[in-house]
Amino acid sequence: MRTGVDGLATSLAVLSTVLVVVPLVAIFAYLIYKGASSLNISFFTQIPKPEGELGGGMANAIVGSGVLLGLASLIGVPIGISGGIFLAEFGRGTKLANAVRFTADVLNGVPSIVMGIAVYALIVTPRMPFSALSGGVALGIMMIPTVTRTTEEMLLMVPHAVREAALALGVPNWRSVLSITVRTASPGIITGCMLAFARVAGETAPLIFTAFGNSNWSVALNQPISALPLEIYRYAISPYDDQHRQAWAAALVLVVLIVAAVSLVRFVTSRGTLKGAS
Amino acid sequence: MQPPVAEVSAIRGFLLSRGNSAIADRGFRWLMVFCALTIFGIVVLIATELVRSSHLTWARFGFRFFFSEFVNPDTKLPMYWDPVNGHFSALPFVFGTLVSSFLSLLLAVPLAIGLAVFLTEMCPRWLRGPLAFVTELLAAIPSVIYGLWAMFVLVPLLRDYVNPTLVKLLGWTGFFNDDNPTGLGFLAAGVILAIMILPIISSLTREVMNAVPGSQREAVLALGATRWEMIRVGVLRNARIGIVGAIILGLGRALGETMAVTMVIGNTPQIQRSLLASGASMASVIANEYAEAANDLHLSALTEIGLALFIVTIIVNALARLLVWAVTRGAPAQVH
Numbered sequence: 001m002r003t004g005v006d007g008l009a010t011s012l013a014v015l016s017t018v019l020v021v022v023p024l025v026a027i028f029a030y031l032i033y034k035g036a037s038s039l040n041i042s043f044f045t046q047i048p049k050p051e052g053e054l055g056g057g058m059a060n061a062i063v064g065s066g067v068l069l070g071l072a073s074l075i076g077v078p079i080g081i082s083g084g085i086f087l088a089e090f091g092r093g094t095k096l097a098n099a100v101r102f103t104a105d106v107l108n109g110v111p112s113i114v115m116g117i118a119v120y121a122l123i124v125t126p127r128m129p130f131s132a133l134s135g136g137v138a139l140g141i142m143m144i145p146t147v148t149r150t151t152e153e154m155l156l157m158v159p160h161a162v163r164e165a166a167l168a169l170g171v172p173n174w175r176s177v178l179s180i181t182v183r184t185a186s187p188g189i190i191t192g193c194m195l196a197f198a199r200v201a202g203e204t205a206p207l208i209f210t211a212f213g214n215s216n217w218s219v220a221l222n223q224p225i226s227a228l229p230l231e232i233y234r235y236a237i238s239p240y241d242d243q244h245r246q247a248w249a250a251a252l253v254l255v256v257l258i259v260a261a262v263s264l265v266r267f268v269t270s271r272g273t274l275k276g277a278s
Numbered sequence: 279m280q281p282p283v284a285e286v287s288a289i290r291g292f293l294l295s296r297g298n299s300a301i302a303d304r305g306f307r308w309l310m311v312f313c314a315l316t317i318f319g320i321v322v323l324i325a326t327e328l329v330r331s332s333h334l335t336w337a338r339f340g341f342r343f344f345f346s347e348f349v350n351p352d353t354k355l356p357m358y359w360d361p362v363n364g365h366f367s368a369l370p371f372v373f374g375t376l377v378s379s380f381l382s383l384l385l386a387v388p389l390a391i392g393l394a395v396f397l398t399e400m401c402p403r404w405l406r407g408p409l410a411f412v413t414e415l416l417a418a419i420p421s422v423i424y425g426l427w428a429m430f431v432l433v434p435l436l437r438d439y440v441n442p443t444l445v446k447l448l449g450w451t452g453f454f455n456d457d458n459p460t461g462l463g464f465l466a467a468g469v470i471l472a473i474m475i476l477p478i479i480s481s482l483t484r485e486v487m488n489a490v491p492g493s494q495r496e497a498v499l500a501l502g503a504t505r506w507e508m509i510r511v512g513v514l515r516n517a518r519i520g521i522v523g524a525i526i527l528g529l530g531r532a533l534g535e536t537m538a539v540t541m542v543i544g545n546t547p548q549i550q551r552s553l554l555a556s557g558a559s560m561a562s563v564i565a566n567e568y569a570e571a572a573n574d575l576h577l578s579a580l581t582e583i584g585l586a587l588f589i590v591t592i593i594v595n596a597l598a599r600l601l602v603w604a605v606t607r608g609a610p611a612q613v614h
Binding site: 002003005006008009010012013014015016017019020021023024026027030031078079082083085086087089090091096097099100102103104105106107108109110111112113114115116117118120121122130141144145148172173174177178198199201202203204205208209212229232233236237244247248251254255258259262266 | 302303305306307309310311312313314315316317318320321323324327328330331388389390391392393395396397400409411412413414415416418419420421422423424425426427429430431473476480504505506507509510527530531533534535536537541561564565568569580581584587588591592594595596598599
């Protein structure tokens with residue numbers, strides 16, 4: 001009886017694992033199949049054709065995503081890393097640090113579309129309707145909590161002896177933090193930033209009413225700008241087969257980008273980035 | 279090699295020549311504190327902007343915004359959302375969000391716990407790394423790509439095979455009606471949400487299970503328990519608060535999930551008993567209508583829905599974090 005229950009529980013656990021892995025494999029296989037058969041050179045070199053016409057590409061969306069992500073990193077990375085430095089180096093154990101850490105975690109769970117509304121209310125006005133700037137700000141704000149928390153974690157892995165050694169040599173604290181602790185942890189911090197980057201690279205919801213999308217070439221910060229996830233959404237809900245094809249191609253490009261970033265993070269962290277330091 | 283004394287003094291000399299370090303130290307410290315405080319700033323900013331731009335609806339409808347229904351003068355049927363004539367009620371969206379989220383929990387929680395149990399307690403060592411990586415990848419795929427897959431693979435599958443079967447077997451309960459031939463609806467949204475929140479629930483469950491000390495497992499096994507009894511008594515019972523936290527965190531994700539739901543829920547503001555009917559969620563109506571809102575009141579109504587979503591997810595996430603922290607305190611934290 002008891003071994004029977006044991007066997008049943010084991011098979012249920014195995015079954016649920018299979019049920020989890022199957023949709024993942026299905027999604028990836030279908031994505032690669034559809035995406036690879038839809039990709040061609042013009043996807044990377046041309047801008048969209050008018051609706052209903054065959055052909056065209058998403059060169060403007062790829063560049064647009066680049067602009068938006070660059071803007072987001074400009075906002076999210078410095079503030080995020082500084083916040084992480086505060087948590088790990090100055091605030092350790094204080095009430096303020098605990099509150100910041102908790103708020104960062106909670107902020108991580110706030111739906112991205114809510115960020116979009118807040119940025120819309122803040123920046124988008126009749127004078128500057130939809131713009132690349134507002135999209136970049138929305139994405140940048142979303143990067144801050146993730147970067148803060150990963151930076152803190154990576155800094156906590158730096159052994160105390162390293163800091164003490166620096167201070168014992170009479171190095172001012174700010175210099176010891178920047179050129180000793182942060183530099184020691186920099187591979188980890190960089191991967192943390194890439195993780196945040198990968199997360200916002202696929203964000204669509206906050207861009208719908210900030211960056212808005214643009215079917216022409218545009219890199220101006222005060223104009224609507226195109227982005228890969230936005231185009232995937234717009235093309236997916238369009239009635240044309242050729243646009244569905246391009247949506248799959250864009251999805252494949254986006255996923256390859258993100259999976260590459262995540263795999264790199266996994267590779268670097270599993271290798272023990274701080275081996276040299278400890 | 280130089281004598282160490284000379285080396286030390288060289289560094290000191292170099293550093294001292296760079297000015298007063300006490301002022302620099304203090305300045306640096308305050309700069310870091312300021313950056314950390316921006317996190318509070320962001321929360322305050324979101325809250326004030328949402329409150330400021332939803333006051334129009336609040337002044338007009340108050341709390342009734344979330345409960346009221348209107349009667350369509352032509353059909354005499356209840357209606358909730360008519361931007362052109364200024365009728366706004368968030369009721370169908372609250373309903374849609376709750377139904378799709380709880381449906382997704384119902385589907386995801388058993389699987390997520392099963393996966394976590396398998397990975398922490400049963401899995402051969404060589405399989406553990408790849409499986410954990412695969413579930414991590416699931417978490418990294420953007421929402422819009424889940425939506426794309428759901429639109430072109432999941433929805434046809436539900437429409438052609440699953441929905442007719444459900445209607446035939448369980449149609450008598452009233453929860454499965456075949457009056458929606460599109461396949462878009464609450465069930466499709468619930469299934470895709472379940473796939474999306476599975477990784478977060480599973481990885482947090484794994485984390486709290488790993489936080490249970492090995493001596494607990496050994497003690498139960500030493501009493502002659504089978505492996506399952508060991509897991510149930512020794513591990514799951516000790517980790518249950520953390521697991522509840524993980525589930526609530528998954529709920530938080532499901533409540534706010536936007537793109538995938540928008541693409542498969544059907545986007546019709548109605549309240550139906552059938553899970554196969556199409557509907558709309560709080561996030562999906564914002565994604566659909568915000569960019570082309572008909573008038574200021576419409577924009578304000580959508581913002582108020584966003585405000586409600588913000589408050590609910592803040593509460594849900596705070597609760598979940600507290601529960602997970604209660605279990606894993608002392609163990610190294612992880613970011614998700």
